[in-house]
Amino acid sequence: MKTMKWKAWLVYDREGARRNAGYIRMHEETGRQMGIAFRLMLDEHMPDFSCLTDGERPDFAIVRTIQPALTKKLENAGIPVFNNSFISEICNHKGKTIDYVRSHSEIPVIPTRTFSNGELSEDLLSKYPKHIIKAVDGHGGKQVFRTTDSWEQISEAVGTSDFVIQPFIKGPGKDLRIYVIGKQIVGAVERQAEQDFRANFSLGGSVRSFECGEKEAKLAHTICELFSFGFAGIDFIKDEKGEWIFNEIEDVVGARMLYQCQPEIHLLEQYFTFILENILQ
Numbered sequence: 001m002k003t004m005k006w007k008a009w010l011v012y013d014r015e016g017a018r019r020n021a022g023y024i025r026m027h028e029e030t031g032r033q034m035g036i037a038f039r040l041m042l043d044e045h046m047p048d049f050s051c052l053t054d055g056e057r058p059d060f061a062i063v064r065t066i067q068p069a070l071t072k073k074l075e076n077a078g079i080p081v082f083n084n085s086f087i088s089e090i091c092n093h094k095g096k097t098i099d100y101v102r103s104h105s106e107i108p109v110i111p112t113r114t115f116s117n118g119e120l121s122e123d124l125l126s127k128y129p130k131h132i133i134k135a136v137d138g139h140g141g142k143q144v145f146r147t148t149d150s151w152e153q154i155s156e157a158v159g160t161s162d163f164v165i166q167p168f169i170k171g172p173g174k175d176l177r178i179y180v181i182g183k184q185i186v187g188a189v190e191r192q193a194e195q196d197f198r199a200n201f202s203l204g205g206s207v208r209s210f211e212c213g214e215k216e217a218k219l220a221h222t223i224c225e226l227f228s229f230g231f232a233g234i235d236f237i238k239d240e241k242g243e244w245i246f247n248e249i250e251d252v253v254g255a256r257m258l259y260q261c262q263p264e265i266h267l268l269e270q271y272f273t274f275i276l277e278n279i280l281q
Helices: 014-019 021-033 068-076 085-091 094-104 122-126 151-158 214-224 256-261 267-279
Strands: 006-012 036-042 060-063 113-115 131-135 144-146 163-167 174-181 184-192 206-209 231-238 244-250
Touching: 006 014, 006 021, 014 021, 014 036, 021 036, 021 267, 060 068, 060 267, 068 085, 085 094, 085 244, 094 113, 094 163, 094 244, 122 151, 131 151, 144 151, 174 214, 174 244, 174 267, 184 214, 184 256, 184 267, 206 256, 214 231, 214 244
Parallel strands: 006 036, 006 060
Antiparallel strands: 113 163, 131 144, 131 163, 174 184, 174 231, 184 206, 231 244
8 A cells, every 4th residue: 555645635615525526536546646645625614724733734735616715724824725815816706817817918808897796787788788797706607698698597697796797709609728737738628619609518518629839828828927826727719810818717627628638638647746846845
């Protein structure tokens, strides 16, 4: 039996842990092969960090739930966290992500206006007839609508979230996700919308492996210089001129599409190697 050299927490919310049971097992199995003992921690059962003994304290934590405050508490307790709290705060808010990338680079971004939840109304949406509305914290395309869609559907999906409004991109219905570990590209997939204007795989879009050229690699590396990523997905949309426009960053990024398109990839092995190199510096 391989000796475990490092202890790690894998943090999920209860529903996320249920939905990703197979991915959790992959973390545990790959970890054992690399001498890392993973412990699944539910966000609702986190211990008092100030009372942790040396034997209880993990060497690092991977947070797979969107809770910037929890990530910050882990960091304040001296526990290295992937991804860090800055990424958790910025990249899980579509408006903040666009604003940060736009103000720190020359990368083309989708023109975006951010609104508070209290501003959501049919009257407001009527002023943006050729636009898209998104909950700032939405994922998987499930809180993305045309502003001309059913008001009841939009208001129910946005709920209590703030939201952004963006012009509808009249492109070929393609988007690109570039997966990065640290500042290195580890893979990419291109998604194509089929029955919907959204190209999300979970909503029926098709997906294929994509080989990044010089242009795509430069866009991804420019964004990587703005953040200290552990593992993340950087998303772009193709416009009517065939150019990639920055859209958003997935902090708690899923790997199902990448594994489907590139089953030979050793993603977690690469990720854990990066983490160990990072904490041992």
